[in-house]
Amino acid sequence: MAEDANVKAGTVYHPAEGNRKVKVAASGVDVFYADKQALHDVSVEIGDRAVTAFIGPSGCGKSTFLRCINRMNDTIDTARVSGSIRIDGEEINDRSVDPVLLRARVGMVFQKPNPFPKSIFDNVAYGPRIHGLAVSKDELDSIVETSLKKAGLWDEVADRLDQPGNSLSGGQQQRLVIARAIAVNPEVILMDEPCSALDxxxxxxxEELIDELRENYCLIIVTHSMAQAARVSQMTAFFHLGHLVEFGPTEEIFTNPRDRRTQDYITGRFG
Amino acid sequence: MTTPVQGHHIVRAFSEELEQLTASVATMGGLAESLVSDALDAIAARDSDLALDVIQRDKRLDTLQRDIERQIIRLLALRQPLASDLRVCIAALKIAADLERIGDLAKNIARRTRELNEAEPLALSKSIERMGRLVQGHLHEVLDAYASGEIGGALGVWQRDDDVDEHYNTLFRELLVCMAEDPHIVGPGAHLLFIAKNLERVGDHATNIAEVVHYAVTGTELLADRPKGGSSGTP
Known part of the structure; x- marks a missing residue:
């Protein structure tokens, strides 16, 4: 073990690079599904305006942890989350926090694109409408256009906004869903294997879009593709059997991982 | 090359390809070392045939290097090695380049030896040979470190390169004095000077290899403030 890395609660933390503002700070997070513990004592600080990748074998807890960040685990009756998760210092598991408002601040994109059975326009306009973000039709039009542009989809759909969202190709649908997430002005965007169904x-x-979004958002992406994690992220967290094993700059994790389990997983060896 | 990770890849062919790569670099290392050693023998024994043999065997080293480069390009393209595997590939690429240069330097020494053998023997040939054996020892140690993944030997060579530089600086001064005293030996003296310089360069390549081995094994770079010995102003 190199001396310059920090080990707390079994996790290897590489020294942070630069001074990125912390957006999401988790401390001692445990998650149980019924009496089975899915996450053990996860503590991590995730920087703003950067892409953080969660990697690890199936069932390692990376998606479970991702779902803690917008309280998606609330929707599972048997799930129990303890520990602290703060966004900009504010405890999100606090009783006073409305999960619906939280999920507007923390958007989520899933593995399979899930556009609503509505028009392209309405898919993007849905969030701003229910959250009352637009006072006029013009303002709503402008939000939809900006969001589609930020998602890199505008040029392909500008002339057919009234067509159903699910008439688009898989890749376009995924960008539509990203536009929908952006439309409510989130601060954090969670992505759970957003490209696994795409060519x-x-x-x-x-990936190009993720890199552009990094300018304005805190992005967290769960991926099974190590190459993708290497391409898009600045920080990487490796999970194994419900533990956060190692967290550090992506370049270091992929060239010089400190923990044997990280090394074995990344190089494709028997663990 | 053995790194701290000993486990096998889930894709067995990947492990086999990395082992093959390491074996190729080891073969190349053995050949480069034998060229240096034989070039030194040729100086000591004034053996022009052995020198010619060194010149001819250098071609094999070039072929081996191209083969290693092909293996590495294939590994990078098809296996996308990461972490220690990536370091092993990059190390092989760099070491093969150093070994190829060592071969060229040995060849140049052999050429000059054939020229030297046309003239009267010089007393300083002995000092050259001593310096050469020191350099050869360094090369041997770093190649051992490469094969075993034990970085102790590599670190030792890296720290002791100034011994070679000191030998070279001493030889340089002695040769200048000899040539000033007797203009007839300027021709062979110049050859000896270049041979000494070539050996010093072989030492530098051995130091490079030590640094690469250290990086491949530990993932960290040796700091650049290696102890530098000897006087300045020597070419």
Whole structure:
């Protein structure tokens, strides 16, 4: 073990690079599904305006942890979350926090694109409407256009906004869903394997988009593709059997991981 | 090359390809070391045939290097090695380049030896040979470190490169004095000077290899403030 890395509660923390503002700070997070513990004592500080990748084998807890960040685990009856998760210092598990408002601040994109059975326009306009973000039709139009542009989809759909969202290709649908997430002005965007159902070209478009979104958002992406984590993220967290094993700059995790389990997973060896 | 990770890849062919790569670099290392050693023997024994043999065997080193480069390009393209595997690939690429240069330097020494053998023997040939054996020892140690993944030997060579530099500086001064005293030996003296310089360069390549081995094994770079010995102003 190199001396310059920090080990707390079994996690190896590489020294942070630069001084990125902390957006999401988790401390001692445990998650149980019924009496089975899915996450053990996860503590991590996730920087703003950066992409953080969660990697690890299936069932390692990376998606479970991702779902803690917008309280998606609330929707599972048997799930119990303890520990602290703060966004900009504010405890999100506090009783006073409305999960619906929280999920507007913390958007989520899933593995399979899930547009509403509505028009392209209404898919993007839905969030701003229910959250009352637009006072006029013009303002709503402008939000939809800006969001579609930020998601890199505007040029492809500008002339057919009234067509159903699910008439688009898979890659376009995923960008539509990203536009929908952006439309409510979130601060954090969670992505759970956003490219696993897409071909390499559509994947490249999403990755390019993720890189652009980094300017304005805190992005957290769960991916099974190590190459994708290496391409899009600045920080990488490796999870194994419900533990956060190692967290550090992506370049270091992929060239010089400190923990044997990280090394074995990344190089494709028997663990 | 053995790194701290000993486990096998889930894709077995990947492990086999990395082992093959390491074996190729080791073969190349053995050949480069034998070229240096034989070039030194050729100086000591004034053996022009052995020197010619060194010149001819250098071609094999070039072929081996191209083969190693092909293996690495294939590994990078098809296996996308990461972490220690990536370091092993990059190390092989760099070490193969150093070994190829060592071969060229040995060849140049052999060429000059054939020229030297046309003239009267010089007393300083012995000092050259001593310096050469020191350099050869360094090369041997770093190649051992590469094969075993034990970085102790590599670190030792890295710290002791100034011994070679000191030998070279001493030889340089002695040769200048000899040539000033007797203009007839300027021709062979110049050859000896270049041979000494070539050996010093072989030492530098051995130091490079030590640094690469250290990086491949530990993932961290040796700091650049290696102890520098000897006087300045020597070419």
């Amino acid at each position: 390499p070209i559509a994947t490249a478009r999403i």
